[in-house]
Amino acid sequence: MKSRKIQAATVFVFIWALFWLGSCTHQPGVYYDNTPKVSNNCSTDTVYFQNDIQPLLNSTCAMTGCHDAITGKESIVLTDYAAVMKTGGINLQNPASSAIYRVLSKSGEDRMPPSPAKAWSSDQSAALLTWISQGALNNACTDTTCDTTNVTFAGSVAPIFQKYCDGCHNSSNPLGGIDLTNSNQLALLDSNGSLLGAIRQKPGYIPMPLGGNKLSNCEIETIAIWIRDTTLSAGSNQQQQTLGRH
Numbered sequence: 001m002k003s004r005k006i007q008a009a010t011v012f013v014f015i016w017a018l019f020w021l022g023s024c025t026h027q028p029g030v031y032y033d034n035t036p037k038v039s040n041n042c043s044t045d046t047v048y049f050q051n052d053i054q055p056l057l058n059s060t061c062a063m064t065g066c067h068d069a070i071t072g073k074e075s076i077v078l079t080d081y082a083a084v085m086k087t088g089g090i091n092l093q094n095p096a097s098s099a100i101y102r103v104l105s106k107s108g109e110d111r112m113p114p115s116p117a118k119a120w121s122s123d124q125s126a127a128l129l130t131w132i133s134q135g136a137l138n139n140a141c142t143d144t145t146c147d148t149t150n151v152t153f154a155g156s157v158a159p160i161f162q163k164y165c166d167g168c169h170n171s172s173n174p175l176g177g178i179d180l181t182n183s184n185q186l187a188l189l190d191s192n193g194s195l196l197g198a199i200r201q202k203p204g205y206i207p208m209p210l211g212g213n214k215l216s217n218c219e220i221e222t223i224a225i226w227i228r229d230t231t232l233s234a235g236s237n238q239q240q241q242t243l244g245r246h
């Protein structure tokens with residue numbers, strides 16, 4: 001009698017263990033530490049969730065109608081670290097098989113973000129993969145140095161737009177009629193003050209990046225210096241008519 005009970009208990013434990021192990025392999029990455037890890041220096045070898053990944057998710061995935069908390073298409077919400085870890089299909093054992101990474105390079109309608117939104121660049125996808133490979137931590141860095149000695153559009157400003165803005169403001173998806181990859185439009189936004197007004201989040205302007213955190217002081221300063229040092233405003237008057245501010 002006794003041994004039968006023990007047998008039954010063993011079988012039960014065995015079955016339970018199978019389920020438990022099964023749930024581990026099918027839901028990798030659901031165990032995570034939400035505590036933010038903030039470094040005082042930004043290491044070029046590290047990809048930081050808060051600095052590098054969340055802004056990209058905000059501008060390309062976590063918007064209304066897609067993967068914000070309200071819409072949550074396919075039950076995927078990408079608005080913050082905990083949501084990404086819970087719903088992004090992160091696989092720490094095999095980072096390249098993480099759903100959030102795989103969808104970036106799928107073809108046709110399966111690709112995320114879906115057309116007409118621009119696909120993530122290879123650098124952006126590589127950064128996501130590195131972040132997962134480095135443990136998918138809730139990490140951030142605060143760089144106190146701000147190097148503005150040699151500000152150029154390609155080297156300094158475009159990377160900021162690519163991270164925070166281009167997902168909503170490119171030629172195939174110019175939200176609000178604004179394409180930040182078009183120099184004529186940049187010139188217009190500069191000439192009417194709305195580019196700096198929006199990123200400085202001044203009253204009277206729609207705060208940008210929409211739905212995301214304000215750019216760092218260094219990023220805002222970089223864009224301001226570039227505007228000051230270029231002749232962007234020249235020649236923009238004839239555009240004013242068609243693209244004028246509402």
Ligand code: HEC
Nearest residue numbers: 059063164165168175176189194195198205206208209210
């Ligand atoms: C999630 C999408 C989204 C992101 C990300 C985003 N924008 Fe916008 N932006 C919009 C929309 C939508 C509008 C138009 C809003 C309206 O007209 O009601 C807009 C409007 C603007 C305007 C006009 C503001 C005004 O007051 O007239 C500027 C300038 C702008 N965006 C710049 C940026 C810059 C620079 C970034 C990145 C730092 C950025 N946006 C990121 C969606 C976005």
